[in-house]
Amino acid sequence: MSTKKxxxxxxxxxxxxxxxxxxxxxLIAHDPSITCEFxxxxxxxxxxxxxxAGFTLRTIRKAALPRKVGVAALTFPFAxxxxxxxALRALRGADVLIGFGxxxxxxxxxxxxxxxxxxxxxEANAIPGWANKLGARFARSVAIAFDTSRSEGGVxxxxxxxxxxxxxxxxxxxxxxxxxxxxxxxxxxxxxxPVVLVFGGSQGAKSINSVIAATLAGNNEIQTIHAIGQSExxxxxxxxxxxxxxxxxxxxxxxxxxxxxxxxxxxSCAEISSVGRYALLIPLPIGNGEQEANAKDLTDxxxxxxxxxxxxxxxxLDINLQRLITKAVQFRGSAHAxxxxxxxxxxxxLAISVLQGGAR
Numbered sequence: 170m171s172t173k174k175x176x177x178x179x180x181x182x183x184x185x186x187x188x189x190x191x192x193x194x195x196l197i198a199h200d201p202s203i204t205c206e207f208x209x210x211x212x213x214x215x216x217x218x219x220x221x222a223g224f225t226l227r228t229i230r231k232a233a234l235p236r237k238v239g240v241a242a243l244t245f246p247f248a249x250x251x252x253x254x255x256a257l258r259a260l261r262g263a264d265v266l267i268g269f270g271x272x273x274x275x276x277x278x279x280x281x282x283x284x285x286x287x288x289x290x291x292e293a294n295a296i297p298g299w300a301n302k303l304g305a306r307f308a309r310s311v312a313i314a315f316d317t318s319r320s321e322g323g324v325x326x327x328x329x330x331x332x333x334x335x336x337x338x339x340x341x342x343x344x345x346x347x348x349x350x351x352x353x354x355x356x357x358x359x360x361x362x363p364v365v366l367v368f369g370g371s372q373g374a375k376s377i378n379s380v381i382a383a384t385l386a387g388n389n390e391i392q393t394i395h396a397i398g399q400s401e402x403x404x405x406x407x408x409x410x411x412x413x414x415x416x417x418x419x420x421x422x423x424x425x426x427x428x429x430x431x432x433x434x435x436x437s438c439a440e441i442s443s444v445g446r447y448a449l450l451i452p453l454p455i456g457n458g459e460q461e462a463n464a465k466d467l468t469d470x471x472x473x474x475x476x477x478x479x480x481x482x483x484x485x486l487d488i489n490l491q492r493l494i495t496k497a498v499q500f501r502g503s504a505h506a507x508x509x510x511x512x513x514x515x516x517x518x519l520a521i522s523v524l525q526g527g528a529r
Contacts, residue, residue, distance in 0.1 A: 173524050174262050175205045176227075176286075178277040179269025180213035184293055184436045188516075189215075189269045190222050191334035192291070195513040196520065203524075208259045210273050227259035233272045249276065256280035265289060265523050267516065268308075270301045278304030287523045291516050292318055293333060293435035295462035297325065310519040314435060314512070317462060329519065332512035333439030338420035342444040345424055353425045356411055358392045363494050366426035366446075368396035368416065374432055375401070376478060377451060381430075383483035384490070386410045391494065394422055428497035433464035433475075441467060447497035448473040451481050472500065 177193050179185035186209075193205040207224050209215035210231040219226040232245065232252040252273075257280045260266065266281045267289045268274040278300065281288050288308040292301045295315040305311050305324045313319070314333040319326050350360040358364060365385060369377045378397050382404065385393040392409045396416045404412045416422050419440070423429075429448040431437050441448045450473050452460035467473035474493075476485065 171202065173200075173203050173264045175203055175265055175267060175520055175524075176208055176260060176263040176277075177205060177267045177269070178208040178274050179271050180209035180215040180273040181271040182434070183214055183218070184434045185269045185271040185274075186213070186215045186218050187336060187436050188291060188293055188334040188513075189267070190218065190224070191336055191513040192267060192516045192520075193224060194222070194337075195334075195517045199514075199517060200521065203521075206259075206263075208256065208273065208277055213271070213273065215273075229255035229259060229273060229276060231272060232276055252276035253279050253283075257284060260284050260286050265520050267291065267520050268301065268304050269293065270298050272300060275300035275303055278307075282307050289516070289520050289523055291331065291334070292325075292328070293439075294318075294459040295435075295465065296457050296459040297321055298457075298459070309523045312516050312519060314439060315463065315466065317465065329515070331515035331519075333436060334513035334516055335436075335439060335443060336420070338418075339423070339440050339443055342420050342423050345420075349424050352421045355421070356394060356425055358394075358409070358411065358425070362390065362392050362409070363427045363498065364392045364394065364425050365428045365430060365494070366394050366422050367430045368437075369398060369432050374398065374451075374453070376481065377430070377432070380481055380483050380486055384486045386412075391490070394425060396422075427501060428494050433460040433467075435459075435463050438463045438467055442470075442472065445501065446472075447493075447500040449493055450475050451478055454478040 175196055177189045179189040196203050196205055206227060207219045208227045211228050212231055230252040232248040253276045256276045260280055263286055265287045266277060268278060269291050288304055289310045290301050290304050290308045291312045293314050295317045297318060311324055311328040312331040313328045316330055353360040367381050381395055389409045395412045397412050399414045403414055406412060423444040426446055429441055429446050433450040433452045450464045464475055468475055
């Protein structure tokens, strides 16, 4: 039996790394003839998550596309060229490249084009990022998590809707509802009081953290599990407030939660959709507007509401908190059927099809 090597690339944030890991796990579980390795940088979240998941990580130089004219814009072509050469080395022996976006993916796509390595792309956001827009031009298959990505036109119009590849533990959250009281106790909290789960992405969110510090951190009637981000100083824990740098077991945090307050990153939206919890989403006010677009499916289905970052303040939360908790308790566990449960398999099957000579 000949071995096939799949190289997965996606880095920087959990939104690029977690879907890649989910697909990698599915591939090696589904077909023992397939080996999976990852390509990333030493500075992104992949440098920790990929080795922790038991996969080999091939690192290349980070070459971030500058958003404005400056020294970084002048040095970018040289950094990008070095990154492409390193990606070419990482691609040796690979039979297919699966890309999930992030700066590291752009170098990988160009290297794959040069080496004639087939490419499969998964776009996590409702509005595709520049790296995936580049790679999609010469990919064999393009998959999307949001149907609204088709509005980009071109190759995106005929992209395959797979949903978001999620960790298996997230897909099991609703079936573990009976464990909720026990899990709340494991956080040192009281199951008789409402629980708010707050997170702002893998690096945290200063503006959200400051509002939570001024409101929920001192509220003894409402309990809070707060992922503040790995780069932020950790506040003191109290009887009702549990600050954490990073939540390793998000499945348990979701089970404990009544209300979620979070950024609307692509993976966060997919997970919130899957676990059946109500959310207040505060889109990150940078980029190309993808976080507002990501939140649309949840708000349209009545599973979330949006508060823009500029409007999210301690005063706003004080006024709206009880209303949000009441709505969240009524909503908890609602079946919000999504395509996400089978997304890892769908993306994995696209890669297998390419390995067998299929797809465009």
